[in-house]
Amino acid sequence: MGQLAVIRGWKVHSIHHRPGAGVTVGYALTVDRILDDGEHVRGEEYMCASTAHISHPNTPGLVRLTSRGATAWVWRYPGDPELPALHIACSPREMSALLGTPVSVELMSYRPTRRAVVRVRGANGVSYGKVARPPQVDSLAKRHTMLTRAGVSSPGVLLHDSRGLLVIESAVGIPLSNAISHGLKNRASALLFSLTELLDSLPMEAVGLTHRPAWADRCEHYAHAAATALPDERPRCETISRGIRDILARSDSGPIQPVHGDFYEANIFVSPDASHVTGVIDVDSLGPGHRVDDWACLLGHMSVLPHLAPQSYPHVEADLPVWRDMCERMVDPAALCVRTAGVVLSLIAGAKRVDGREWHHDALGRLATAESWLERAYGHL
Incomplete structure (x- = not known):
């Protein structure tokens, strides 16, 4: 291919900010490659620039840039230095x-x-x-x-x-998110029983895997991320974090047992009629934990759907209380609600968009939802 390339245009495609671990920006480029015979060939390419720690600095095609003591690593997709495959x-x-x-x-x-x-x-x-x-x-x-x-x-x-x-x-069935979008109606209770059976079937040997802290256990970290996205709401974010830490110490999280670890509507598949669960995906977090955190993950994600896409999830207001009340009878309700608040707190920063679309209303809705779950947790003490 050509020996010289000229960038004719570029735009930011994505920004991935991991507080304390660096920022990676993805750029969509329009590039003219000049061949040996002088011909120009125009194409689209994708490049990344990152301040994150790179453990393989000798990866072919990886470029190190420094300016005023700061370092950034640049590579062309798919030559990611941390993902050799x-x-x-x-x-x-x-x-x-x-x-x-x-x-x-x-x-x-x-x-x-x-x-x-x-x-x-x-x-x-x-x-x-x-x-x-x-x-x-x-x-x-x-x-x-x-x-x-x-x-x-x-x-x-x-x-x-x-x-x-x-x-x-490929997973069997349809994503639970689709069923929630159409409304669970009189199937909500039966479906939650099916979800319970699935969690009960997780193998006990998973308790020997690596333990990963739940969202509520890292509430200070997520409060900081939320406040970074919504700087004017920092006091509210920090108040939620302090409240979560307070109730965690005063509630019963239940025994250690196998958990899915990321148990929400995108990772759960159900039958087309939404009568029972057909499978789970994204099992990276399978391991030891508290059952209450799987339920908190499910309820927390479900409770922000109306803020994420109100037109797509008009039935959550009717279906969520059914699942919430059932879960409160299966585990300590204060622990459930405070841990759900922790999940929602972790989702606030994720509302921020880089494509120009409005996101503040979504983020503020998630913040208010976290406060609502925390208030309910206090009510159960």
Whole structure:
């Protein structure tokens, strides 16, 4: 290909801010490549610049920039220095060779230096490739295999590549988010019982996996992130954090047992009639924890949907109280509500957008929802 490239245009595509760990910005570029014969070939490319720590600074194509004591690393997608398998997952030729059948690939999501997901289509149907740092992929493969052995409905492993790539089956059913969008109506209670049965089926050996702190356990961190997004609301964010810490010490979180760890509507699949659960995905956080945090994750995410997309989720106001009341009877209600407040607090910063669309109303709605859950928790003490 050409020896010289000229950037003709660029725009910020995404900003990934991890407080205390750096900022990564993705840029969509319009580039003219000048071939040896002088011909110009115009194309679209994607580049990332990051202040995050890079553990593989000698990655081919990685450039280190310094200015006034600050350092940023720049690379062209898919040459992510922390995701050595990304270029494989994004190549139909290489994926076809690995899977032994012709496939096409489509990038679904990409969080620079952290993870990516591609959809894989072939004669055998649809599967998904998950890219992460190699140790994380090894851990994820272990969890999927553990669930498969236990008979839990979750995607099976089709390919595990030690370079940091896992290809898994497609989930059965429809996302719970779709069912919530259409309204659960008289199926809400039965569906929650089915969710309970799924959590009960998680294998006990998962208790031996790595423990990950719940959202409420990191309330100060999430309050800081929320206040960074909404600086005028810092006092409210800090008040929520202090309240969460207070009630955590005064409520019963229940015994340690296997938990999904990220149990919300996007990771749960149900039957087309929403009568029962058909499976779970994104099992990266499977391990020891408190059942109340799985319920808090579910309720917390559900409670912000009307702020995220009010036109798409008109039935949450009717369905959420059914699940909330049922969950309050299964676990300590004060613990449930305060931990749900912690989940919602963690979601406030995520409302911020870089594409120019208005997001303050969404973020403020999430903030008020966290306050409402905290108030309810105090009412249960």
